[in-house]
Amino acid sequence: MSGLTPLVPAPFAHQGGGVTRLMVLVMVALTPATGYGLYLFGWPAIFLFLVTVLSAVVFEALSLVVGGRRVGPFLGDGSAVLTGWILALTLPPWAPWWIGVVGAFIAVVIGKQVFGGLGQNLFNPAMVARVALLISFPLEMTRWMQPLPIGTPGAPGILDGLAITFGGGSGIDLDALSGASALGHVKTELDRGLALPDILPSVASWEALGLGQVPGSLGETSAALLLIGGLFLLATRVIRWQIPVAMLGSLALAATLTHLIDPARYPDAVFHLLGGSAMLGAFFIATDYVTSPVTARGQLIFGAGCGVLVFVIRTWAGYPEGVAFAVLLMNAMVPLIDRWVRPRVFGRTATGKPLSYPSSKEPSDG
Amino acid sequence: MKLFRIRGGVHPEERKVLSAEHPIRDIPLPDVLHVPLHQHVGTPAQPVVERGDLVKKGQQLAKDDGVVSAPVHAPTSGKVIGIGMFAAPHPSGLPVRTITLKPDGLDEWAELPPPIDDPFAAPPEEIARRVAESGIVGMGGATFPSAIKLNLRERCDLHTLVINGAECEPYLTCDDRLMREFSEQVIDGARVMAHALGVGRIIFGVERNKPGALDALRKAARPFPEVKVAGLPTRYPMGSEKHMVQALTGRETPSRGLTADIGIVVHNVATAFAAYEAVRHGRPLISRVVTVSGGAIRHPANLRVPVGTSVRALLDHCGGFTEKPTRLLIGGPMMGQPLPSADVPVVKGMNGLLALTRREAPDAMAMPCVRCGTCVDICPCGLVPLDMMAHVRRDDISAALKIGLGECMSCGSCSYVCPSHIPLVQYFNHAKGRMKVMAADEQRAEGSKALAAKRAERLERELRAKKEMLARRKAESAKKKRAAKPPPETMAAPPKAAAATPSPPETEPPKTDPTMPLANAESRTAPMPETAPAAPIGDAAIAADEAPTGAVEVEPLAGVTVSVDDPSGPALATDAALLRTLQEKALEKRRQLDGASAQPEASNVHPAETGKGGKDDR
Numbered sequence: 001m002s003g004l005t006p007l008v009p010a011p012f013a014h015q016g017g018g019v020t021r022l023m024v025l026v027m028v029a030l031t032p033a034t035g036y037g038l039y040l041f042g043w044p045a046i047f048l049f050l051v052t053v054l055s056a057v058v059f060e061a062l063s064l065v066v067g068g069r070r071v072g073p074f075l076g077d078g079s080a081v082l083t084g085w086i087l088a089l090t091l092p093p094w095a096p097w098w099i100g101v102v103g104a105f106i107a108v109v110i111g112k113q114v115f116g117g118l119g120q121n122l123f124n125p126a127m128v129a130r131v132a133l134l135i136s137f138p139l140e141m142t143r144w145m146q147p148l149p150i151g152t153p154g155a156p157g158i159l160d161g162l163a164i165t166f167g168g169g170s171g172i173d174l175d176a177l178s179g180a181s182a183l184g185h186v187k188t189e190l191d192r193g194l195a196l197p198d199i200l201p202s203v204a205s206w207e208a209l210g211l212g213q214v215p216g217s218l219g220e221t222s223a224a225l226l227l228i229g230g231l232f233l234l235a236t237r238v239i240r241w242q243i244p245v246a247m248l249g250s251l252a253l254a255a256t257l258t259h260l261i262d263p264a265r266y267p268d269a270v271f272h273l274l275g276g277s278a279m280l281g282a283f284f285i286a287t288d289y290v291t292s293p294v295t296a297r298g299q300l301i302f303g304a305g306c307g308v309l310v311f312v313i314r315t316w317a318g319y320p321e322g323v324a325f326a327v328l329l330m331n332a333m334v335p336l337i338d339r340w341v342r343p344r345v346f347g348r349t350a351t352g353k354p355l356s357y358p359s360s361k362e363p364s365d366g
Numbered sequence: 367m368k369l370f371r372i373r374g375g376v377h378p379e380e381r382k383v384l385s386a387e388h389p390i391r392d393i394p395l396p397d398v399l400h401v402p403l404h405q406h407v408g409t410p411a412q413p414v415v416e417r418g419d420l421v422k423k424g425q426q427l428a429k430d431d432g433v434v435s436a437p438v439h440a441p442t443s444g445k446v447i448g449i450g451m452f453a454a455p456h457p458s459g460l461p462v463r464t465i466t467l468k469p470d471g472l473d474e475w476a477e478l479p480p481p482i483d484d485p486f487a488a489p490p491e492e493i494a495r496r497v498a499e500s501g502i503v504g505m506g507g508a509t510f511p512s513a514i515k516l517n518l519r520e521r522c523d524l525h526t527l528v529i530n531g532a533e534c535e536p537y538l539t540c541d542d543r544l545m546r547e548f549s550e551q552v553i554d555g556a557r558v559m560a561h562a563l564g565v566g567r568i569i570f571g572v573e574r575n576k577p578g579a580l581d582a583l584r585k586a587a588r589p590f591p592e593v594k595v596a597g598l599p600t601r602y603p604m605g606s607e608k609h610m611v612q613a614l615t616g617r618e619t620p621s622r623g624l625t626a627d628i629g630i631v632v633h634n635v636a637t638a639f640a641a642y643e644a645v646r647h648g649r650p651l652i653s654r655v656v657t658v659s660g661g662a663i664r665h666p667a668n669l670r671v672p673v674g675t676s677v678r679a680l681l682d683h684c685g686g687f688t689e690k691p692t693r694l695l696i697g698g699p700m701m702g703q704p705l706p707s708a709d710v711p712v713v714k715g716m717n718g719l720l721a722l723t724r725r726e727a728p729d730a731m732a733m734p735c736v737r738c739g740t741c742v743d744i745c746p747c748g749l750v751p752l753d754m755m756a757h758v759r760r761d762d763i764s765a766a767l768k769i770g771l772g773e774c775m776s777c778g779s780c781s782y783v784c785p786s787h788i789p790l791v792q793y794f795n796h797a798k799g800r801m802k803v804m805a806a807d808e809q810r811a812e813g814s815k816a817l818a819a820k821r822a823e824r825l826e827r828e829l830r831a832k833k834e835m836l837a838r839r840k841a842e843s844a845k846k847k848r849a850a851k852p853p854p855e856t857m858a859a860p861p862k863a864a865a866a867t868p869s870p871p872e873t874e875p876p877k878t879d880p881t882m883p884l885a886n887a888e889s890r891t892a893p894m895p896e897t898a899p900a901a902p903i904g905d906a907a908i909a910a911d912e913a914p915t916g917a918v919e920v921e922p923l924a925g926v927t928v929s930v931d932d933p934s935g936p937a938l939a940t941d942a943a944l945l946r947t948l949q950e951k952a953l954e955k956r957r958q959l960d961g962a963s964a965q966p967e968a969s970n971v972h973p974a975e976t977g978k979g980g981k982d983d984r
Contacts, residue, residue, distance in 0.1 A: 006692075007457050007706060009792045011778035012699040012720075012727040013378045013536060018785050019733055073731060119734040119786075240739075294739035294752060343748040345770045346373065346608070347621035354621040357628050 019118075022289075023078030025238045029229035030085060030219070030284060036212060037219040040147040041093035043161025045218050049088045051165065052100035056084025056108050063113035079118050083107050086284060087126040089219025090277065090324070091133075094145045094174065097165050099137065103129040123331045124291045127324045134324070144215035146179045179215040182275040184320040186267060195264040200271075209274040220277035230283030242296050244282040246303025247310075251278055254311040266315065278310060281323035291331045298334075298341040305330045367569075367596045370616035372609045374746040375601040376779045378536050378700065380575060381726075385659040385666040386539045390547055392670050393683050399441055399467040399674030400452045400711040401427060406503040407510045408434030410463055419446045422476030424650050427465050430498070436511045437501045439650040440476070441672035444469040455677065455696055455713055459706035467674065478648035485558045485645050490519065493562035493645060500644035501651045501714070506530060506541075506605065506634035507697055509715035512641070515631055516562045522626040527560040528614060531572040531579060531635040532598060532605035535698025538718045540655040541635045543668045545572065545579035549586035552635050553593060555642030560592070563631055568593045570635075571610045575600040602700060603777040607632035609746055621773060636717070651714060658684045662691035662721035671712045678708040680719055691721035692729075699727065700778045730787035741780035741790060747773045751780040751790045758793040763800050771797055 038046050060080035064071045087103050110132075111125030112118070134141045148155040154177075156164055164174070180188065182203050189199040204214045212222025220226075233239045251272055258266035272278060277285075286292060286306050293302050306326045313322025344350050404410035411428035415421055421440040428438040445468045452464035482488050482496060498513030518524065529552070533541040545552055560568050570587070572580050574597040587593040598604050598613055608619040610632065617628045625632055633641075636654065643649040652673055659666040664685030671680060677696075681687070695702040696716050712719075741751040749770045757766035771794060780790040 007704045008693070008729075009457075009789065009795070010695075010697075010699065010701050010703065011378075011782050011791070012693050012695060012702065012704075012722055013782055014728065014730065014787065015376065015378065015783050018730065018787060019736055022736075022738070022785055073733070077733065079736075117734065119736045289736045289738040292737075294737055294742045294750065296743070299739075338750075338753070342750055342769070343373075343742065343745070345621065345749060345773050346747040347619055347623070347773065348748075348770075354623065355618055356620060357617070 019077045019079070022238055023082050025236050026082055026233065026284065027078070027085065029232045029238075030089070031229070033212075033222050033225035033229055033280075034085070034089060034219050036222050036225055037089065037093070040149050040212065040221070041145060041218060042148055042150045042155050043158050044156060044164040045093035047161055047165035048091060048093065048095055048097065048100050049085075049218065051097045052088035052091065052104050053081055053084035055101045055104035056080045056087070059105050059108040060113070063109055063117075067113065067117070069117070074118065077118060079112075080108055083112065083125050087129050089280060090126065090130045090217045092141060092143050092145070093218040094143065094164055095140050096167060099133060099140055103133050105129075106132045119290050121290060122334070123328055124285060124288050127285060127327050127331075130324045131328060134319075142184070143174065143178050144181050144184070144217075145174075146177055146215055147213050147221075148177065181216045181320065182209060182214055182271070183314060186271075186275075187314075187320040190265065196267060197264065200267075206270060206274065209271075217277060220280045223274045223279045226279035226283060230279065233283060233287075239283070239287040240296065240299060242299035243287045243292060243303035243306075246300045247282040247286055247307040248273060248278060250304040250307030251311050252307075254308055258311075258315070272311065272314070276314070276321045277323045281306070281310070281327060285323065286327050286330070291327075291334060293334050293337045293341065295338070295341050295343060298337040301337055301341065302330050302334065305333065367594055367614075368616075369596065369598065370613055372601075372604075372613050372746065373748055374744040374779065375603065375609075376744050376782050377600065378602055378782060380600070381536050381659075382539050382542070382575070384537065384661075384663075385657050385668055386542060388539075388543075388667050390540075390543045390655050390668045390670050393672075393675065393680065395442055395469050395471065395473065395672070396675050396679045397469070398447075398676075399444075399469065399672060400676070401438055401441065401465045401467060401674035402452065402454055402711060402713055403428045403438055403463045403465065404454070405438065405509060405673070405713040405715065406436040407508070408432065408436070411435060411438045413449050413463075413465060415446050415449075415465070417446055417449055420444070420470075421446060421467070422474050424478055424652060425476035426650075427467075430501075430511075434511060434514065436503050437499065437650075438465070438673075439501055439652050440467060441652040441674050442467070442469045443472050443474040443476075453707060453710050455705060455710040455716060457703050457706060459710070464711070478650075481648050482645050486561050488561075490516070490562040490564060493558060493641075496644050496648075497559075497562070497641055500640070500649070502637060502640045502644060503651070503714050504634055505636035505640060505654060505714060505717070507701070507715050507717055509713075512633065512637050515626075515633065516559060518624075518626045518631055519562075519564045522624075523629055524563050524565045524626060524631060525629040526567045526569060526615065526631075527556060527563055527565050528607070528611055528625075528630055528632045529556045529568065529570045529635055529638055530605055530607060530610055530632050531570055531576075531583075532610055533576065534573060534600075534602045534605040535700050535702070535718070536602075537659045537720055538657045538698050539659070540657045540668050540717050542576045542579050544639055544655055545576070545635055546582045548639055549579075549582035551642045551646075552638050553583065553586045553590065554646065555638035555640070556633070557590065557593065558645050559633060559638060559641050565631070566592055569614050570595045571598050571604070571614050572596070573598050573600045573604055602779065603746055603775075606746065606775060606777060654712070654714060654716070656680065656712060656716055657718045658720075659718065660691065660693075660720040661723040661726045662687045662689050664688050673714055674711045676708070677705065677710050677712060677719060680712065681708055681721070687721060689723060692724045693720070693722040693727045695720050695722070700782065701776065732788050733786040735784075735786055735788055738785055740783045740785065744779050744783050746777060746779060747775060749774060751794075754797075755788065755790050755793045758797040763797050763804065766794075766797055767801065771801070774798075 038049060057075065057080050061071055061075055064074050084104050084107070087107050088100065091099060091103065107125040107129035111123060111128035112121045115121040185203060186199055190196070208214055210224045212225065214221055230244055234241055252269035255267065255269040255272040259268040286303060293299050309326035309329055310322045313319060313325050319325070345352065347355055349355060403413065409432040412431045413428045415427050421427065422443045423440055425440045426437050427440050430437045446465060447468045448466035450464065451461035452466065453459050454462040479496065479499065482492065485493055494513045494516040497516055498511065502512045503509040504512060531541050531545050533539070556568050570583050570593070572583065572595065574580070580595060580597050583595045587595055596614055598610070604610055604613065607625055611625050611630050612618050615630065617630070619625050619628055640651045644651070653670050654673065655668055656671050657668050658680050664687065667684050669680060669683065694705045694708065696705055697703060697718055699720060699722065702718065702720065735752050735755070737752060745751055747770070753769055754766045754771050754774070757769070763771070774794045776791050776795055778791045781788070781792070784790060
């Protein structure tokens with residue numbers, strides 16, 4: 001019976017689950033908002049989504065082959081699918097196919113694999129891709145469409161959808177159907193010198209913003225469904241509350257304060273929380289394990305930083321939306337945060353010195 | 367009773383139900399007993415019997431050797447048929463000195479030391495002595511000689527004795543059964559130990575998943591107001607003594623310190639029971655309760671097993687396997703150790719023998735860390751395991767130390783939760799082994815440096831002596847011009863001549879024997895061979911020069927002090943060499959399992975070559 005069992009060291013127990021399970025849970029949480037987004041923006045959005053996710057997987061597989069890694073287990077972890085998925089959600093729904101392909105390439109190859117693959121990248125791959133696309137192809141990346149749910153009059157059918165995504169005449173005038181996102185519209189009008197009370201009536205209602213029936217990225221518009229997905233992630237303990245709460249909280253706080261100071265110039269917190277991709281960012285993007293701090297306190301700092309930066313960029317910078325930039329900027333801070341913010345070690349003070357007790361004969365409690 | 371929060375922890379599936387309702391049973395005497403002489407932390411015991419001797423049950427077979435050691439007694443009557451090397455219950459399977467006993471079947475007691483009639487009137491020293499003579503060691507797995515902990519009253523201001531009945535490891539139920547079936551004896555043993563420690567308060571810490579044990583203890587403790595029984599939350603590693611002390615008293619043991627530094631001594635319930643047996647009946651520690659369990663065991667059980675019984679006999683007694691186990695281990699699944707073979711003896715510190723199936727202990731390929739931070743959340747010691755792992759992978763042990771590697775107690779919670787199935791705690795054990803080697807190297811280097819300095823000093827001194835002597839002789843010869851013969855041996859053997867000079871010259875009166883104060887001044891490395899004052903200088907210097915290999919060995923006591931506060935770390939923490947052997951084997955195994963995984967392993971052989979990135983996938 002010698003050599004009965006292999007000499008693997010303890011522990012001989014595991015709580016179960018793995019990286020793949022976590023990725024799948026995130027996908028499950030994204031499903032409602034994604035499904036609704038695909039429905040709202042129709043066949044072109046569906047094709048763009050498929051193209052993006054598929055290219056992400058293909059690029060991941062290619063990278064693994066080139067890097068000489070085993071393709072099976074690494075492709076199976078689901079991270080490439082998720083990266084492509086999240087990237088697709090941040091793209092204009094009727095963007096051409098090559099936006100998805102180029103984006104997936106940037107995200108998977110440049111954003112992740114060149115750093116060494118899963119777990120090694122400093123920046124959120126999907127956000128790297130989104131920002132690179134936005135800067136490189138500003139026209140395609142800012143053409144927002146009015147929601148045209150599948151089945152409604154004027155909505156593109158499968159063939160029109162194929163034509164819109166993959167090129168070729170579709171007979172649909174894109175410009176006629178395009179519209180500005182809420183954030184973009186408000187920013188443009190403010191820049192023209194108008195006051196908020198005059199602008200807001202022309203913006204969609206709160207309900208429309210909450211449900212997502214507004215122009216915007218494929219999956220960012222439905223704040224309510226994203227919130228449901230986020231709560232699901234919290235309930236399943238895939239993510240912790242620190243980042244979303246700190247991010248949304250600091251964004252809301254900054255918006256409220258400025259709104260109180262000058263209601264004519266600064267939209268209120270509700271507009272900030274519902275109007276852009278704050279929900280998507282707070283629950284699904286900033287919470288990316290790899291690119292966020294590992295300690296609870298570090299995550300609070302990180303989340304708060306993201307929220308403040310989103311507000312600053314939206315309010316004072318050149319772009320109407322700032323989630324991607326904010327997350328990337330805070331990604332860069334993560335090594336520093338993780339270095340400074342550590343839990344207190346058992347038996348040591350916060351500064352790392354061993355605790356000292358006055359020698360006492362008597363117990364301190366009853 | 368008010369309880370306090372402890373940080374982190376996990377809740378592995380308990381699976382105690384397999385054996386929890388099986389009362390403690392005796393196992394029939396085996397045909398042969400292999401009693402190892404090193405069943406405790408510290409120096410192995412020295413045999414006091416010889417081959418062919420007939421011994422009685424409870425008779426001392428080997429006596430303790432040194433300060434940290436424990437004697438070993440005959441588990442039954444019979445004949446000593448061998449004193450030699452036999453495989454130890456350790457992953458390495460390396461042999462240790464073992465006395466082999468052929469039972470005569472009579473199970474006849476030797477003449478035992480008389481019971482201490484009123485232990486509470488006896489001086490504490492007597493209790494401690496009895497516990498020491500009975501070979502009692504920490505039975506929760508740490509196997510530290512218990513009497514030393516009973517003598518802590520001399521060093522620390524003590525106020526509380528905590529009896530550890532947490533049994534937080536899954537599967538194990540031996541302490542549970544002991545508390546349920548022998549609650550009065552356990553409480554008596556605890557009270558006797560409290561008397562020996564001179565403390566007036568006893569707290570039993572028992573996880574709430576053992577309501578039977580809690581009830582039994584509470585009932586038995588009723589007559590004794592000083593005994594409190596606390597139900598603790600079921601959370602691994604509640605049985606870590608520092609964490610249990612924190613949960614019970616709110617006090618946190620300082621880093622590198624002992625719980626005794628904050629006035630608290632912790633003993634295991636089985637140790638308390640053994641103390642009861644020793645004090646009230648004079649019986650030495652010759653058997654213990656072992657939980658035999660796991661999905662592959664046909665009839666899980668709690669068995670009272672004579673020390674030295676073969677593990678195979680236990681398995682056979684429990685009906686063997688229902689299916690081939692994928693893991694055979696001693697201890698619990700969180701901190702236990704794999705057994706290379708079933709042909710090893712049961713020892714004093716063995717609380718469980720588990721045969722696990724693939725379903726219970728699944729194999730999983732290690733994937734890259736995704737920085738989810740779960741290990742940070744659950745680390746009971748407040749460490750950042752993923753960072754420590756990254757440092758160890760780069761073979762930067764000192765960086766890992768800087769962020770707290772030394773505080774890691776290898777509880778395995780991080781490995782348990784890691785979604786990437788990274789064997790985190792294995793990295794840390796590996797690093798701790800390296801740490802010991804590094805410390806030893808450093809000590810050796812310092813020793814050599816000291817010796818080199820000493821040698822330079824000696825050469826200089828000799829040179830000076832020679833010069834002085836020459837000068838003196840010159841002066842003498844100048845003075846006594848008629849003296850025609852210059853001393854020839856001066857040239858031939860100057861040092862000896864110098865040494866032989868009866869009285870040193872006036873220029874250097876205090877340096878009559880300079881080696882001694884020098885050696886003391888440089889005695890950072892303790893056991894430098896002292897030069898006999900009478901020895902000639904030349905010889906002394908040679909002796910000192912020969913010293914570097916033998917004299918600056920690692921101080922064994924250093925390792926031992928660490929083990930005092932080691933909660934349940936079995937022999938693991940004590941034997942760097944064995945540990946490393948295990949780790950090397952295990953790493954190799956893990957590597958095979960992983961195949962071409964992308965998880966670069968910290969290799970013992972060439973860790974520098976396993977940096978992250980390109981080399982990931984061999």
